[in-house]
Amino acid sequence: MLNFSKQYEYYKQMTEEYLLDVIRKNKKNDSYYSALTDAVEYSLMAGGKRIRPVMLLAACEMAGGTPDHALPFAAAIEMIHSSSLIHDDLPAMDDDDLRRGKLTNYKVFGEVTVILAGDAQLVLPFEIMAAAAVTAKDVSAMLILAKHAGIHGMFGGQQIDLAYEGKQADEKVIVQLNRLKTGALFRAAVCAGIAVGSGTEEQILAGDQYGENIGLAFQLVDDLLDNDPNANTGKTKGSDLKQNKSTYLSVYGEKKSRQLIQTCTAQAEQALRKTFGEKADFLVALAGQLQSRNQ
Numbered sequence: 001m002l003n004f005s006k007q008y009e010y011y012k013q014m015t016e017e018y019l020l021d022v023i024r025k026n027k028k029n030d031s032y033y034s035a036l037t038d039a040v041e042y043s044l045m046a047g048g049k050r051i052r053p054v055m056l057l058a059a060c061e062m063a064g065g066t067p068d069h070a071l072p073f074a075a076a077i078e079m080i081h082s083s084s085l086i087h088d089d090l091p092a093m094d095d096d097d098l099r100r101g102k103l104t105n106y107k108v109f110g111e112v113t114v115i116l117a118g119d120a121q122l123v124l125p126f127e128i129m130a131a132a133a134v135t136a137k138d139v140s141a142m143l144i145l146a147k148h149a150g151i152h153g154m155f156g157g158q159q160i161d162l163a164y165e166g167k168q169a170d171e172k173v174i175v176q177l178n179r180l181k182t183g184a185l186f187r188a189a190v191c192a193g194i195a196v197g198s199g200t201e202e203q204i205l206a207g208d209q210y211g212e213n214i215g216l217a218f219q220l221v222d223d224l225l226d227n228d229p230n231a232n233t234g235k236t237k238g239s240d241l242k243q244n245k246s247t248y249l250s251v252y253g254e255k256k257s258r259q260l261i262q263t264c265t266a267q268a269e270q271a272l273r274k275t276f277g278e279k280a281d282f283l284v285a286l287a288g289q290l291q292s293r294n295q
């Protein structure tokens with residue numbers, strides 16, 4: 001029987017050990033740019049939940065692959081995520097002082113180093129994956145990650161987010177913004193995981209539906225937590241409101257947001273169950289956990 005917490009911890013720990021190893025390999029004692037590796041280490045080891053790499057590893061196993069083979073791809077998606085967070089916290093973007101309960105990278109290292117540390121965490125993943133890729137499916141996983149992170153994925157979402165700051169955005173804009181900014185990396189995690197596990201196109205499609213729905217539910221929960229004084233987000237509370245941002249919460253209100261979280265979670269679960277049956281146990285349980293998270 002599935003022991004969800006134990007399995008989550010196992011995936012999380014193997015990701016963190018791999019990330020530490022990557023950091024160690026990239027430290028050069030005699031360099032004049034050690035601030036850069038220090039900033040990368042600070043952001044990668046600042047205690048995130050590691051949801052995306054855990055999802056990727058679980059999706060690989062669900063499709064019949066081994067977590068060991070998927071590990072470089074899992075570490076890669078966490079680096080891409082981490083890179084987006086440290087850029088997002090810059091004064092030119094969301095200008096935040098706190099992330100995961102700690103000072104943001106730019107508060108510790110300054111803007112210049114953080115811009116470079118974010119860029120480095122965007123290039124390093126592709127170096128790691130290219131070095132690890134052995135099958136055509138591994139290469140297709142790299143493509144999935146690149147596409148979902150890029151212009152028509154997370155970057156595009158961030159562009160909409162910043163362009164609409166202080167302006168009223170309607171439902172259509174809010175849906176596209178969040179689908180790209182937050183949802184794209186969840187889709188990438190599941191689809192890339194299934195690809196490195198040598199899953200079929202039909203299986204990747206089911207993973208995509210799961211990722212799409214999880215992404216939507218995740219952002220809906222995030223918006224609720226941003227307004228909940230008891231939530232443990234490790235970030236400055238009410239920042240969306242302060243920056244005059246339109247969110248799912250401002251468009252749908254609390255009641256509809258909560259209903260949508262339930263509907264999307266159920267749809268995510270069904271998409272995987274139909275294709276993977278019992279093998280989807282972990283990711284189905286993860287969907288349930290994310291729905292009721294408070295951090």
Ligand code: GRG
Pocket residue numbers: 047048049050051080083084085087088093100118119122154155158181182219222295
């Ligand atoms: C340079 C890669 C790069 C990107 C530039 C800045 C940017 C474009 C995009 C920002 C995207 C962004 C901040 C999305 C927010 C997604 C989100 C809900 C993050 C919180 O995820 P959690 O809760 O965080 O998984 P932890 O701290 O647990 O890792």
